[in-house]
Amino acid sequence: MTQALTVQNLTAHYGATKVLEDLSLSVGKGELVSLLGASGCGKTTTLRLIAGFLEPTSGSIRLGDKDLTRLPAYKRDIGLVFQNYALFPHLSVLDNVGFGLKQRGVAPADREKRAKAMLERVGLSQLADRLPGALSGGQKQRVALARALVIEPPLLMFDEPLSNLDAKLRVDMRVEIRQLQRANGTTSVYVTHDQEEAFSISDRVAIMNAGRIMQFDTPETLYQRPANAFVARFVGFENLVPMKVAARDGATVSAVTEDGSQLKLSQDRFGAIPDAFVLAARADGLSVSTDANAEGIPATLGLRTYLGRAYQYQADTAAGQLIANGSLSAPLEPGVQAKLVPVPDQCCVLKPE
Amino acid sequence: MMTSRINPLLILFTVLVYIFLMGPLIIVLGASVSDTTYLTFPPQGLTLRWFENIFEISAFRRTIITSLELAFLATGLALLVGIPAAYALNRYRIKLPSWLSTVFVLPILVPEIVLGFSLLKSVAVGMQTPIFLTLLVGHMLLVLPYCVRVVSASLASFDFSIEEAAVSLGSPPAKTFFTIVLPNVRSGVIAAFILAFITSINDVSTSLFLTGPGVSTLPIQILAHVEQFFDPTIASVSVLLMLLTVAVMAIVERTLGLTFLAK
Numbered sequence A: 001m002t003q004a005l006t007v008q009n010l011t012a013h014y015g016a017t018k019v020l021e022d023l024s025l026s027v028g029k030g031e032l033v034s035l036l037g038a039s040g041c042g043k044t045t046t047l048r049l050i051a052g053f054l055e056p057t058s059g060s061i062r063l064g065d066k067d068l069t070r071l072p073a074y075k076r077d078i079g080l081v082f083q084n085y086a087l088f089p090h091l092s093v094l095d096n097v098g099f100g101l102k103q104r105g106v107a108p109a110d111r112e113k114r115a116k117a118m119l120e121r122v123g124l125s126q127l128a129d130r131l132p133g134a135l136s137g138g139q140k141q142r143v144a145l146a147r148a149l150v151i152e153p154p155l156l157m158f159d160e161p162l163s164n165l166d167a168k169l170r171v172d173m174r175v176e177i178r179q180l181q182r183a184n185g186t187t188s189v190y191v192t193h194d195q196e197e198a199f200s201i202s203d204r205v206a207i208m209n210a211g212r213i214m215q216f217d218t219p220e221t222l223y224q225r226p227a228n229a230f231v232a233r234f235v236g237f238e239n240l241v242p243m244k245v246a247a248r249d250g251a252t253v254s255a256v257t258e259d260g261s262q263l264k265l266s267q268d269r270f271g272a273i274p275d276a277f278v279l280a281a282r283a284d285g286l287s288v289s290t291d292a293n294a295e296g297i298p299a300t301l302g303l304r305t306y307l308g309r310a311y312q313y314q315a316d317t318a319a320g321q322l323i324a325n326g327s328l329s330a331p332l333e334p335g336v337q338a339k340l341v342p343v344p345d346q347c348c349v350l351k352p353e
Numbered sequence B: 001m002m003t004s005r006i007n008p009l010l011i012l013f014t015v016l017v018y019i020f021l022m023g024p025l026i027i028v029l030g031a032s033v034s035d036t037t038y039l040t041f042p043p044q045g046l047t048l049r050w051f052e053n054i055f056e057i058s059a060f061r062r063t064i065i066t067s068l069e070l071a072f073l074a075t076g077l078a079l080l081v082g083i084p085a086a087y088a089l090n091r092y093r094i095k096l097p098s099w100l101s102t103v104f105v106l107p108i109l110v111p112e113i114v115l116g117f118s119l120l121k122s123v124a125v126g127m128q129t130p131i132f133l134t135l136l137v138g139h140m141l142l143v144l145p146y147c148v149r150v151v152s153a154s155l156a157s158f159d160f161s162i163e164e165a166a167v168s169l170g171s172p173p174a175k176t177f178f179t180i181v182l183p184n185v186r187s188g189v190i191a192a193f194i195l196a197f198i199t200s201i202n203d204v205s206t207s208l209f210l211t212g213p214g215v216s217t218l219p220i221q222i223l224a225h226v227e228q229f230f231d232p233t234i235a236s237v238s239v240l241l242m243l244l245t246v247a248v249m250a251i252v253e254r255t256l257g258l259t260f261l262a263k
Helices: A043-051 A093-103 A108-121 A137-149 A167-184 A195-201 A219-224 A229-234 B008-032 B049-056 B058-091 B099-103 B112-125 B131-156 B160-168 B173-184 B186-202 B205-210 B218-228 B233-255
Strands: A005-014 A017-027 A032-036 A058-063 A078-081 A155-159 A187-192 A204-209 A212-217 A239-249 A252-257 A262-266 A276-281 A286-289 A297-306 A311-317 A320-326 A337-342 A347-350
Touching (some): A005 A043, A017 A043, A043 A187, A078 A137, A078 B160, A093 A108, A108 A137, A137 A167, A167 A195, A187 A195, A195 A219, A212 A219, A229 A239, A239 A320, A286 A311, A297 A320, A320 A337, B008 B233, B049 B058, B049 B233, B058 B233, B131 B186, B160 B173, B218 B233
Parallel strands (some): A032 A204, A078 A155, A155 A187, A286 A320
Antiparallel strands (some): A252 A262, A276 A347, A297 A311
């Protein structure tokens, strides 16, 4: 039976170095949650702690009503899929898949039947007698997936399972993983450094940095409403402009940049705006305008690049270099004075760091 | 079509190297079947009586058995210590200082003669241990580095996430070692066994110090024999020792193929 995973206040050290600090995470029954971050952010450490390969300094890990915190790894009953497949080189594909069942004392005939059925599901029944060495990367990862799924674990965990595959196969496999996970309704934790991969298959994503979760939300919320500057930068908000509120008029707030240019923002759109804040925008959240009356950040345009759907400009402003998009109908040359006008739907208001 | 020309000089050198390597073996083999009472090459006449003679000399009979016992026991014990050591060194390499792995190579770096002498002083004389036991300790020390080194090389290319996969599927760590780790470093263990076995059975320098009244090894007995006799028995014993080595290699060739030794 699939179970909910609850990780509470987990802290872990490698020697004297703290690698995980007070991390809490809950994964609902049947949910797929990704841990996303650059290498060294603690995502793999978290996975290894849950798997039981590392011991936390403090905190607890619960799966359903079972406390895993001090349970040896082999008793945790967690299905694991590794980056480098980790198939048993000396066992046939069928025996690889049947290994977990064997440990559970399933009779040989039943074991073979279930392993074969699982191989059928990942489309590899014709390779049952091969050794792993004779398989391609994608096939290996399917075997690994079958091996983890066949024990019907209450929790399934993936450690960068697609990193060793080529780009095309990666996309196919992640769809396949998601379909199998959905069909089985297995609670899953998925570790990756690939944002697109995490966002495309997860119910929720925890973006991690330096051993902490920076934001834990649905992909949609993370992408549109990052909670802080780190997440904003991570999901592609290239422009972060520090601002101060100059005046408030009902729901409308007049804010000024450091060089004094004024912008009007609506709290209906951005929620309560603090007195000091950071305006975050992707390139398409700042529109280049040569209209002298436009309300925006004054800029001197620099290099122009062609993106197909728009022109993109490097723009020098008092807040540093920003990146903004301009219309295709009027390409502008470097050196032109223009204004960068925030597009409200594409911008966010963040607390200052 | 491309044709590659082989430099005749290269062929000459190859032939010379072969002669250099094979020559002594052929001379010993020839001398061992010579129907003369002294060592000579090319052989005069053909006889196997010098081979029979080995088994008529009780000292040879005894020492062959002692040498075999020593080689099997020392190698077995060294593997018993060496495999777990190699495993620990590779599995937990992050936590251990690198000099620790060097310690296991020390017996190779220290001249065997020093090893023999120090064992004589500290163990044989110092602790009054039986000769066979002292020899066993000496040989075990002698072959341990090979065991650790060769098994380590095998484990170095072993992906330990395979072990973790097995554990995650419910296999306890100790069981995992035997069912998953060991089968995958089998060739390394066998290579270590061969190297260690051959090293032990051919050893002179260490054994020289540790043999004593009544207990000796075959190579030491050969030395002792040569001091007194100059008949072809010595050549036939040498051939026997060679055959023993070849036999071990042949078994390996049959079971595994020799190519893995080159890895």
